[in-house]
């Protein structure tokens with residue numbers, strides 16, 4: 001595992017957590033994670049031929065579900081910094097010519113030399129300091145075609161004080177300070193500043209999770 005850059009963050013997973021990530025998510029959601037991801041991917045409206053960039057792609061579970069909808073001419077590029085995630089992603093998708101992996105940090109400027117129809121950032125962006133999130137958004141924007149769609153699947157804007165105490169306890173235990181900051185921000189206003197428009201949203205898990213979509217303006 002590369003050196004952790006953000007000591008207060010939990011998003012740079014330890015190798016042990018990365019190795020068992022899908023199982024852990026399923027356990028802490030009491031078996032509901034898989035159903036949730038199926039619904040969220042359905043709501044992404046993936047189309048045949050879509051070229052998709054998955055930033056912080058993890059084990060490739062989301063890519064597997066998206067690939068069922070993109071047809072023979074679609075493609076997915078998964079990007080992640082974790083060797084453990086790379087191993088799992090390639091084990092899952094190694095035989096599929098449509099799906100490739102790039103070992104790359106998403107919190108610094110980079111250029112994959114290709115523009116995409118859709119960029120997914122799923123349960124990644126909340127884990128960074130806000131100024132770093134801005135770089136991730138710039139990377140997403142730069143890799144989208146004009147009119148392309150950004151899809152942020154992550155926590156919704158949540159008022160922690162309104163959570164039942166046991167949910168608040170789990171959130172405080174599992175999540176890091178950056179996630180507490182993430183849920184308090186107005187993400188549509190932030191995305192507007194970065195040139196995104198035409199917002200859409202779908203909610204899951206008692207409205208704790210949200211798929212927020214927005215389009216890059218057509219130039």
Ligand SMILES: C[S@@+](CC[C@H](N)C(=O)[O-])C[C@H]1O[C@@H](n2cnc3c(N)ncnc32)[C@H](O)[C@@H]1O
Pocket residue numbers: 011012013055056057058059061062079080081082085104105106107121122123124
């Ligand atoms: C919470 S997991 C989410 C994985 C996947 N997107 C999903 O929804 O199942 C966060 C992922 O972000 C990756 N990650 C964390 N920091 C990163 C960075 N700076 N650059 C690239 N990937 C990063 C981790 O390795 C991990 O795979």
